[in-house]
Amino acid sequence: MSKPFHIRKRYLFLMALAIILSGGLIFLPEASNTKELSADQLLLELDDNTRFMTVDDVADLIINQDPALLLVDLRSPEEYEQFSMEGAVNIPFEDILNEENDQYLKRVELQKVFYANNDEISEQAWVLLRRVEYQNIFVMKGGLTEWVEMIMKPVKPLEQYSQTDQELYNRRMAARRYFAGGSVEIQPDVFVKKQKPAPVAAKKKVKVIPKKVVEEVEEEEGC
Amino acid sequence: MPDRPLSNIRRLTIAVAAFTAFIVIGLLTIGKPKFKYKVSSEDMLSQIMKADYLVSPEAAKELMAGDNTQVKFVDLRNKYDFNIGHLEGALNIPNHTLLEKDNLNLFEDTSITYVLYGQEHLDANGPWMVLRQLGYSNFKVLQGGYAAQMADSLRITGDAAIYDYTSILKEAEKEIYDLQKVTEAPPPPKPVKKKVVKVVPKKVVEEVEEEEGC
Structure with a gap:
């Protein structure tokens, strides 16, 4: 009879130990359930400029209909309704941490590009979300202000400027045409030089010219 | 009969031992993070919305003019840029060295307000957010950065819209x-135009020359 009692004692002891240890589990998840980027790592990432996309980059992605692009408009719903960029979703800045937005922001395969009027709140949204390790998020440098100045109202470079500047201007003008509802197939060279109506005009002339030539020939013969 | 409870206990012993090992290993491998965030993301967001962390360029000029020992400017740019030119009395703490021990010790003194600035506005914004989330509340951001201090005409608008996008778009559309x-x-079919365009001009030129010869 002594043995069962001894056994029972050990049994109880082990039970108690298991319960106490399970208490330790409470502390385990608390320390690790929120996956966060450490502060020094975050600071390091801030030193790196790869999070920025220029308005030209964004314009290229839109025109090429990049399926991985998701523009995120951080302005108020009213502003978003008045004007938004093609295909953008509206997540007002104050709602950026709401879980309901994870359907967009947690999609790793999409390049989420934040934009607002300026780039300050986009950057702040980026920092907030990077801390909790959202992936593949970007900031549109300069925001819509830069968008207007670079894409919608590009300044023609002076003639002495480099070839690349001229090409950039041509690309921007082509992008502008695209965003203002011009034809989808963009042929920058066709559009940029205003004489390019010429090929079409030439066609008109083509039909006309033979007649003219005939007339002229007749006149000259009369001479 | 006496064998069964014994084997039960053995099984329990093994289970508890494994459990203990699991928890001990778990606790050991957690590893304390070097820096612990003291402000939650949500609190940080509401801090940002308050927008009381900004120091306007004009206010900064006043601060520099007065002998204010309670406010110190912190230049986040590298040494080279700092040596070329910096705000009067500014400390140079390059961005990536912000979290070094010496600097953090310096920031413990909450009687001093540190105003962060980089070359541009955004250069100080991120570091400010990192420090703020680590619990350092005595930091502010110089609006527009060093560039705005140097150029008076630099516009600073926060996130207000400068342009009327719809009218600009309509203009461009028109x-x-x-x-x-x-x-x-006249929308002529595309394939036709190419052929015709190439051929005709030559003909015209030839004909004209011939006529001149006459």
Whole structure:
């Protein structure tokens, strides 16, 4: 009879130990359930400029209909309704941490590009979300202000400027045409030089010219 | 009969031992993070919304003019840029060295307000957010950064819209519509135009020359 009692004692002891240890589990998840980027790592990432996309980059992605692009408009719903960029979703800045937005922001395969009027709140949204390790998020440098100045109202470079500047201007003008509802197939060279109506005009002339030539020939013969 | 409870206990012993090992290993491998965030993301967001962390360029000039020992400017740019030019009395703490021990010790003194600035506005914004989330509340951001201090005319608007996007878009739409009307007035089939365009000009030239010869 002594043995069962001894056994029972050990049994109880082990039970108690298991319960106490399970208490330790409470502390385990608390320390690790929120996956966060450490502060020094975050600071390091801030030193790196790869999070920025220029308005030209964004314009290229839109025109090429990049399926991985998701523009995120951080302005108020009213502003978003008045004007938004093609295909953008509206997540007002104050709602950026709401879980309901994870359907967009947690999609790793999409390049989420934040934009607002300026780039300050986009950057702040980026920092907030990077801390909790959202992936593949970007900031549109300069925001819509830069968008207007670079894409919608590009300044023609002076003639002495480099070839690349001229090409950039041509690309921007082509992008502008695209965003203002011009034809989808963009042929920058066709559009940029205003004489390019010429090929079409030439066609008109083509039909006309033979007649003219005939007339002229007749006149000259009369001479 | 005596064998069964014994084997039960053995099984329990093994289970508890494994459990203990699991928890001990778990606790050991957690590893304390070097820096612990003291402000939650949500609190940080509401801090940002308050927008009381900004120091306008004008306010900064006043601060520099007065002998204010309670406010110190912190230049986040590298040494090279700092040596070329910096705000009066500014400390140079390059961005990536912010979290070094010496600097953090310096920041413990909450009687001093540190105003962060980089070359541009955004350069100080991120570091400010990192420090703020680590619990350092005595930091502010110089609006517009060093560039705005140097150039008085630099516009600082926060996130207010400068342009009326819809009217700009409409303008561009109209312009391009007009342009297209000119170019597309008679829409001729595309394949035809190329052939004709190439051939005809030559003919015209030849004919004209011949006529001149006459």
